[in-house]
Amino acid sequence: MIATIGYVRDLAAANLAKGRLYRFVFVLPQSNNFFMRELRHEVEGAIVRSGAERVSIRIVQVPPFDAPALAAALDELRHGPKDEEPAGIAFVAVDAPEVREAVARLSRSGIPVVSLVSDLPGSARDHYTGIDNFAAGRTAGSLMGRFLGQGSEAVVAVMAGSMLLRDHRERLQGFEASVGEFYPHIRLLPVIECRDDSPTAERLLTALMVQHPEIAGIYSLGAGNRGLVRSLQGVLTEHRPVVIAHELTAATRSALHEGSVDAVLSQNAAREVRSTIRVLKARADGMSFVEQDERIGIDIFLKDNLP
Amino acid sequence: MIATIGYVRDLAAANLAKGRLYRFVFVLPQSNNFFMRELRHEVEGAIVRSGAERVSIRIVQVPPFDAPALAAALDELRHGPKDEEPAGIAFVAVDAPEVREAVARLSRSGIPVVSLVSDLPGSARDHYTGIDNFAAGRTAGSLMGRFLGQGSEAVVAVMAGSMLLRDHRERLQGFEASVGEFYPHIRLLPVIECRDDSPTAERLLTALMVQHPEIAGIYSLGAGNRGLVRSLQGVLTEHRPVVIAHELTAATRSALHEGSVDAVLSQNAAREVRSTIRVLKARADGMSFVEQDERIGIDIFLKDNLP
DNA sequence: ATGAAAGCGCTAACAA
């Protein structure tokens, strides 16, 4: 009806008129691993830039891996003065029922919610900003299979942060599925868990390589890659295993460059933060967004296509 | 001075007051290959969305590979009524002196200019939106080397669209450099040029494979991949060469899926268009932008991480 | 030169 005339509502004018301020909250784990720090850093960058855009972003930190604390933090945001109610919330999910319930309460209050980096399927979240971790694991499997080449049995080690983390579990599943289907000559050692901690990663991997000198490949699907790189330092070049890791960090970047790591799968934290803000804004305005535009791809980095 | 007070100019209000309209022009080759069509399609999409954003985008088509025509089109844009002068121009460069000069004239007129997909180094363009094609070629070289594995001499065919295209030349250089340095057992056949035409590609490749049945790898660095895929159809699975191509299209996507193509390097046309508009807007406002945010990465797709 | 006033497209507060 209105559209027939060719009318388009001028959102900028509307926002000016009502002195609108989009209050968004990012609930982030106070983890110390590189990726979470980067994520926090990107949100802080967005805060600086947000001045010009009628956006006000606040970061709320919660203890990592702590579902009750996360749920409490989410509930907290629903209270407080009515005019300070957030216009949207982004949070890194911990996969637990109480978190799902807190999200349901937010949703019932009409507050847009976006899960970030780690998803909460089956919850009332409006959107998930992050990569498909199952596909990431499959991709790692393919690369491992291709890089190792055909031949007799090859032994591959897998290191995760924690099997309690949904994204780590999904990566592992994808990796196992891909290797099992296409590269049956690869034998996977039992997963070791380094709790995303570098010293632990170094210790565990070094021990594993002593125990299994025949290791031909390593897939590190979590954090703690400084330790991974250090454990590789003693290995002779000609015995270097094929190494695939996650997240482009200072450690993985230089390891790629010097050849001790062969491929890095990564997600772009800056892009994730910007996308999240666009999505929250759209939802806050009751606007739709192009799902396809907001998909976060799995970046594959070799030494040759480093940004 | 002003900044000390914490003042931030409200661009939205300013634009409202002056009824600003950003007039941008995209100068695109009227090529029929999939990628250029997609690029055009994305610009058309931006035109639709632009209504709400005080942006008006116009597409000017020029004959492909035609430097004089492109230069003339660029000059044309500087004339016409003063109040319809574009606030920014994006164009797919043809690497020639007359184009450089036309860009210099635009620049002198104070019109922001962005080169898109194919760059024009050394010209007065304000920005280049597109991938690093040399790095893309190197990446293809690494993948080819790793996928072929160590061993005795391996013969690899290279197919380009045209050596007159700067992006194709750069990809080839990167590929040759990478293979030459790290995989000396790979022998490259002389480049064949299919002029980005599928039937030609099919014909040339089929002939080449008859002539060189020992071909173990194919790098297709231009367009015309329907033809590439067709030429592969007759090859027995166990003799299938390692195939690396550029641009994720219907043809390369299904070929990846069914296993006749091993990897696809790609650039995201939608992202390129959006980035270009952001950059032009920033320049038109005399604002800076985060260079890093606007870098277009080289996407690597395996069958496992297709979007 | 400097200042006051009108108005861009909208919303919110108020009147009728």
Added chain:
DNA sequence: TTGTTAGCGCTTTCAT
């Protein structure tokens, strides 16, 4: 309910 008016932060015009 429907209509009117003031004003959001800026630029532009017109007057001082």
